[in-house]
Amino acid sequence: MSDPILTLQGVHTDIAQYHILENLDLIVPRGGVTMLLGRNGVGKTTTLRTIMGLWKAKAGEITMDGRNLVPMATAERARLGIGYVPEDMGIFTDLTVAENMSLAAASGTLDPQRLNWIFATFPALSTFWSSEAGNLSGGQKQMLAIARAMAEERQLYLIDEPTKGLAPAIVSTMASALRDLKRQGASILLVEQNFAVAKALGDTAAVMDDGHVIWTGEMAELANDAHLQERLMGLSMETL
Amino acid sequence: MINILLSGDRPRSILLSVILLVILVALALAPFLFPGVRSLETAARICIFIVLVASYDLLLGYTGIVSFAHTMFFGLGAYGVALASIHMGRGFDALVVGSALGALAAAVLAFAIGLFSLRVRAIFFAMITLAVASAVAVLVSQMSELTGGEDGLNYLVPRELTPAFRFGEAFGIKLNGRLLAYYLVFASCLLLFLVLLRVVNSPFGRVLKAIRENDFRAEAIGFRVVAYRTMATCLSAAVAALAGSIFAIWLRYVGPDTTLSFSIMLDILLMVVIGGMGTMYGAVIGATLFVLAQNYLQTLMGSASDATSALPLIPDLLSPDRWLLWLGVLFILSVYFFPTGIVGRLRGVR
Numbered sequence: 331m332s333d334p335i336l337t338l339q340g341v342h343t344d345i346a347q348y349h350i351l352e353n354l355d356l357i358v359p360r361g362g363v364t365m366l367l368g369r370n371g372v373g374k375t376t377t378l379r380t381i382m383g384l385w386k387a388k389a390g391e392i393t394m395d396g397r398n399l400v401p402m403a404t405a406e407r408a409r410l411g412i413g414y415v416p417e418d419m420g421i422f423t424d425l426t427v428a429e430n431m432s433l434a435a436a437s438g439t440l441d442p443q444r445l446n447w448i449f450a451t452f453p454a455l456s457t458f459w460s461s462e463a464g465n466l467s468g469g470q471k472q473m474l475a476i477a478r479a480m481a482e483e484r485q486l487y488l489i490d491e492p493t494k495g496l497a498p499a500i501v502s503t504m505a506s507a508l509r510d511l512k513r514q515g516a517s518i519l520l521v522e523q524n525f526a527v528a529k530a531l532g533d534t535a536a537v538m539d540d541g542h543v544i545w546t547g548e549m550a551e552l553a554n555d556a557h558l559q560e561r562l563m564g565l566s567m568e569t570l
Numbered sequence: 571m572i573n574i575l576l577s578g579d580r581p582r583s584i585l586l587s588v589i590l591l592v593i594l595v596a597l598a599l600a601p602f603l604f605p606g607v608r609s610l611e612t613a614a615r616i617c618i619f620i621v622l623v624a625s626y627d628l629l630l631g632y633t634g635i636v637s638f639a640h641t642m643f644f645g646l647g648a649y650g651v652a653l654a655s656i657h658m659g660r661g662f663d664a665l666v667v668g669s670a671l672g673a674l675a676a677a678v679l680a681f682a683i684g685l686f687s688l689r690v691r692a693i694f695f696a697m698i699t700l701a702v703a704s705a706v707a708v709l710v711s712q713m714s715e716l717t718g719g720e721d722g723l724n725y726l727v728p729r730e731l732t733p734a735f736r737f738g739e740a741f742g743i744k745l746n747g748r749l750l751a752y753y754l755v756f757a758s759c760l761l762l763f764l765v766l767l768r769v770v771n772s773p774f775g776r777v778l779k780a781i782r783e784n785d786f787r788a789e790a791i792g793f794r795v796v797a798y799r800t801m802a803t804c805l806s807a808a809v810a811a812l813a814g815s816i817f818a819i820w821l822r823y824v825g826p827d828t829t830l831s832f833s834i835m836l837d838i839l840l841m842v843v844i845g846g847m848g849t850m851y852g853a854v855i856g857a858t859l860f861v862l863a864q865n866y867l868q869t870l871m872g873s874a875s876d877a878t879s880a881l882p883l884i885p886d887l888l889s890p891d892r893w894l895l896w897l898g899v900l901f902i903l904s905v906y907f908f909p910t911g912i913v914g915r916l917r918g919v920r
Contacts (some may be wrong), residue, residue: 384786384790403789403794420784425776425783429779433777433791434791436792
């Protein structure tokens, strides 16, 4: 395994009176896709939000490239080079597609080459460039959310269920975009319920249960072992 | 050229463009089109309130911050000019120094309020601004040696801006310092409005809109929400103070009732809502309609009441004394029929 870009050690996160993350340990290797798997409600989204600082870790350490993220504000973590795509897509519906994209560029100006690549990946975005993002379809909104994270090269991408509720054709576009990112050597921590996508993209996997990681290993190993899947997640992923 | 002046933010509706053009031409030629002291007072007040409301729109409509301290900043600018004119003597230097110090004081106060209270939830911020504004209004009333208390302050502006300064006649209108003062008000307000339009259409304005929509999302893509909110509050306060300075130059009098009262704050809120939040052009429409209604609704109702004197009940309903009731009805109707404000509605129909 390559050196880690992100390490979580003994992280605890509470939401109101509920203990959501309990002594969570997680290592995200540099380069490649790490799948964060588990049943609903085990704390996958909370893990991503805790890494971003949207939920405060009550205890534990979160380090990226040796820098402790815990005392940093969310904006500061983002400026370190973390691209976060939340489950609800996180786009600004009152702004145009162009405005949404330019917000993602630190300088306010998008690199034309990178923009061409984004347009080639998601042609719909070029069609609706001047439209308000609120008028896009669900799939187009998700494309915009991913494209916004792709607007600049990031150290790490945190992506929460990018294919949730999307039509198969759009899922395939989304998977292809993520594959492109992976090919460029990006480090991605991906929460994904679609097994086909997880299997196709994942290099390593971490399975969560009850607020902590119960298994880590190669994605291929998990994908090829139905018994292991049954034991870790209560059902075979092939049935999802 | 027009696109550059409007910072690429065109009205996006033919009807809206026509209305805005009519307002612009009417204000630009007001001394010649509507001669008379009252109409000139109304035109100047419209110009000033357009800037004041637009500066509030930057806060409420573009950043999503509810503040009740806007008249306080307006008052700071006005008192800045008054105090500078009294202590430095009449002159343009006093107007410049007073305006600059008023704007600076407003920005510093806004910075202090923002730094301490923009982290809290919106409702608490609104309450804090209300408390600070009330405290300042009481302070101004009580520090009568400095501020003139409830009586306010009278002062002299440069002679070139007074009716006593005459320099000829054109189109049957006597050209005097009052006319110069009006064009100073008009030009300053136009410039400030265009500056605000530039601000909201800049990358900074884009971030403000993003924060208004979802501050967590904005933070997650790297924008320090508190810093941006504080900057918007300072900028909005400084522009409100400049509007106050222009008002003070025009009125040659400042007092708590004319610049600091809570009723002005309510008027500003109504103008923003009627015109359309987060549009800037809404400030133009809202301020024009509201100031016209404030100044002429009573007269209009008096005429209507006389005209219907033979009918039962109606003359009573249209009595000029009931103008506030009708203003309230007009407000309710406008909110009901134009929930996104007049500009939002006009942009919707194209």
